[in-house]
Amino acid sequence: MNAILILLFVLLAGAVALLIINRQRARRFVHWIADPTASAMPDPAGDWGRAAASTRRALSRGEAQVKESAARLERLMTALDALPDGIVLLHREGRILFCNAVAAAHFGLDAERDQGQHIIHLVRDPLFVTWFSWYGEPRPPLEMPGHANASGQPVQLLVQRQAYGADRILLLSADVTAQRRTDAMRRDFVANVSHDIRTPLTVLAGFIETLQNLDLSGDEKARYLGLMAQQTTRMQALVGDLLMLSRLEGSPLPGKGERVDLREVTAHCAAEAFALSTRLYGEEAQHLHIETAVDFDFAGAASEIRSAMSNLLANAVRYSGAKGCITARWSRDSEGNACFEVTDNGPGIAAEHLPRLTERFYRVDKSRTRQNDDGGTGLGLSITKHVVERHGGKLQIVSTPGQGSRFALVLARTRVLERG
Amino acid sequence: MTEKHLSSQFDNELAQLSSNLLAMGGLVEAQLRQALAALTHQSGEFAEAVLTDELRVNAMEIAIDDELTRIIARRQPAAVDLRLLLSIARVTGNLERAGDEAAKIARMVRSIVNAGAVSLPLADLRLGCDLAAGLIAKSLDAFARLDTIAAFSTLKGDADVDREFDGFVRKLITYMMEDPRTITQSLDLLFIAKAIERIGDHAKNIAECVIYVVKGADVRHRSLAETEAEIVGAMDSETGEP
Numbered sequence: 001m002n003a004i005l006i007l008l009f010v011l012l013a014g015a016v017a018l019l020i021i022n023r024q025r026a027r028r029f030v031h032w033i034a035d036p037t038a039s040a041m042p043d044p045a046g047d048w049g050r051a052a053a054s055t056r057r058a059l060s061r062g063e064a065q066v067k068e069s070a071a072r073l074e075r076l077m078t079a080l081d082a083l084p085d086g087i088v089l090l091h092r093e094g095r096i097l098f099c100n101a102v103a104a105a106h107f108g109l110d111a112e113r114d115q116g117q118h119i120i121h122l123v124r125d126p127l128f129v130t131w132f133s134w135y136g137e138p139r140p141p142l143e144m145p146g147h148a149n150a151s152g153q154p155v156q157l158l159v160q161r162q163a164y165g166a167d168r169i170l171l172l173s174a175d176v177t178a179q180r181r182t183d184a185m186r187r188d189f190v191a192n193v194s195h196d197i198r199t200p201l202t203v204l205a206g207f208i209e210t211l212q213n214l215d216l217s218g219d220e221k222a223r224y225l226g227l228m229a230q231q232t233t234r235m236q237a238l239v240g241d242l243l244m245l246s247r248l249e250g251s252p253l254p255g256k257g258e259r260v261d262l263r264e265v266t267a268h269c270a271a272e273a274f275a276l277s278t279r280l281y282g283e284e285a286q287h288l289h290i291e292t293a294v295d296f297d298f299a300g301a302a303s304e305i306r307s308a309m310s311n312l313l314a315n316a317v318r319y320s321g322a323k324g325c326i327t328a329r330w331s332r333d334s335e336g337n338a339c340f341e342v343t344d345n346g347p348g349i350a351a352e353h354l355p356r357l358t359e360r361f362y363r364v365d366k367s368r369t370r371q372n373d374d375g376g377t378g379l380g381l382s383i384t385k386h387v388v389e390r391h392g393g394k395l396q397i398v399s400t401p402g403q404g405s406r407f408a409l410v411l412a413r414t415r416v417l418e419r420g
Numbered sequence: 421m422t423e424k425h426l427s428s429q430f431d432n433e434l435a436q437l438s439s440n441l442l443a444m445g446g447l448v449e450a451q452l453r454q455a456l457a458a459l460t461h462q463s464g465e466f467a468e469a470v471l472t473d474e475l476r477v478n479a480m481e482i483a484i485d486d487e488l489t490r491i492i493a494r495r496q497p498a499a500v501d502l503r504l505l506l507s508i509a510r511v512t513g514n515l516e517r518a519g520d521e522a523a524k525i526a527r528m529v530r531s532i533v534n535a536g537a538v539s540l541p542l543a544d545l546r547l548g549c550d551l552a553a554g555l556i557a558k559s560l561d562a563f564a565r566l567d568t569i570a571a572f573s574t575l576k577g578d579a580d581v582d583r584e585f586d587g588f589v590r591k592l593i594t595y596m597m598e599d600p601r602t603i604t605q606s607l608d609l610l611f612i613a614k615a616i617e618r619i620g621d622h623a624k625n626i627a628e629c630v631i632y633v634v635k636g637a638d639v640r641h642r643s644l645a646e647t648e649a650e651i652v653g654a655m656d657s658e659t660g661e662p
Contacts, residue, residue: 117564
């Protein structure tokens with residue numbers, strides 16, 4: 001009887017010991033699974049060891065898969081951020097799921113924080129809200145003003161909306177600012193150029209027809225040819241200015257390496273202005289005071305500076321009439337910027353024209369050049385403004401009707417070179 | 421606006437109301453942009469657009485107010501919901517008045533343009549108008565995001581608008597002293613400048629509402645330093661840092 005009890009006791013003790021050992025192994029297994037580096041691996045020969053090994057394999061396979069898909073997602077996100085166009089992924093009712101950096105800039109969103117926000121809460125332009133909430137199809141792309149860019153310039157966007165998946169929306173936004181500006185410019189430009197080129201051509205064609213059909217005396221012929229020459233000169237000047245403008249627009253900014261000898265350039269422009277004045281009004285009719293003494297130089301493109309200066313002088317000569325009195329000189333303003341100012345006592349310009357003067361082909365008096373035929377192309381001030389801005393400066397225009405005008409090129413002091 | 425209620429219908433109503441409010445904000449922003457364009461181009465055309473939108477803004481204000489009354493009566497909201505609804509009411513009022521100021525600017529510009537050439541610095545008002553319109557946009561962004569930091573920076577931004585206003589008034593005075601004939605026109609410009617300054621104030625009020633919704637603190641008529649302490653203090657107690 002006792003023997004049986006003892007045997008039972010021993011068996012019980014053995015079972016308890018086995019349980020405890022097993023429990024310890026299980027605990028080791030759990031620890032090891034949680035962090036394989038921190039503890040030793042369970043005995044690989046035992047059951048726990050085999051379970052550990054196969055679990056570990058399954059886990060690491062899963063981990064590798066997760067890592068790989070995370071990497072793939074990362075690559076995809078990088079690619080989306082690198083796109084030149086904006087992408088916003090939205091939930092059907094308009095909550096933002098994702099937006100790339102470009103879209104964030106276009107719409108003024110915060111790519112991180114605005115997830116879950118309703119897009120029309122943040123892009124509130126009524127144009128966009130109406131377009132976005134419209135349920136009809138087809139939905140044409142929307143052109144709308146975007147969030148101003150980093151330099152504060154207005155931006156024009158073309159936005160497209162595309163449904164995908166069961167309940168997702170894709171918004172694509174493209175910056176079309178430059179395109180629209182070019183379009184508008186091209187339109188105005190073609191209209192003006194065709195007008196300004198056609199006029200002399202019509203005149204030329206008329207004279208050619210006359211010369212072909214009529215038997216003219218030598219004097220008459222010479223007079224007609226003279227008029228034809230005038231028209232071709234005008235066209236040449238126009239084409240020359242057009243080319244100059246397109247060069248200014250297309251070429252990189254002038255470097256600071258080239259030293260412009262302002263004395264020489266000023267002397268050259270002065271000579272041109274005197275010649276023009278003599279041609280238009282005769283010798284000594286206008287009073288021109290052009291100071292050619294300059295005690296500093298300038299870093300920039302000499303041909304451009306010369307063109308800007310001669311345009312201002314030519315305008316002053318043309319518009320101030322036979323009794324004109326024109327002064328021009330270089331100086332430095334209080335901040336050290338270089339300033340070339342041309343002052344005349346001409347008829348002056350009314351205030352409403354001033355902001356538009358530098359537009360291409362803008363004329364204060366529409367009839368003026370046609371009747372005078374003085375050779376102005378209507379592009380001079382556009383060229384001047386372009387040149388000045390390319391050299392980090394600005395064109396200042398002050399004018400009082402009846403008293404005269406003052407045009408000044410103000411050029412950045414960083415480009416002024418002291419003469420050693 | 422993201423916390424869930426037992427009644428998801430209530431959530432929807434709140435979301436819809438916020439959407440309507442921000443849509444109204446978008447319309448007022450568009451008015452301000454057009455008022456700015458009218459100033460820039462001295463054009464009566466843009467001014468007309470502002471005045472047309474004015475009617476829509478008014479209609480939206482009434483619709484939002486109706487909806488608000490209905491929600492408050494039916495749901496009897498408390499805590500953050502009540503603060504949100506009160507704030508929506510205040511923001512609506514401020515937006516409507518900002519729209520009124522934009523219309524005032526538009527009317528002035530139109531009458532100045534119709535009267536002929538402008539010899540006074542009308543274009544100088546652009547900077548202030550741009551600043552004020554930017555503040556309205558910023559305050560509405562802050563409202564949509566419930567972002568107290570952005571709201572606080574709107575409060576600070578209003579000081580710039582005020583400074584711009586003071587500068588412009590000083591400038592106008594010099595014109596008026598120089599030539600008393602410009603006084604009539606100067607007074608018109610003064611009204612425009614004042615309208616711009618008021619728009620800045622409305623932006624400030626909207627920003628204060630944002631702080632009220634989020635922090636439950638009424639920062640109206642408080643100094644900037646006190647307001648900042650309120651925002652920062654509340655933040656510290658949230659994160660548990662000293």
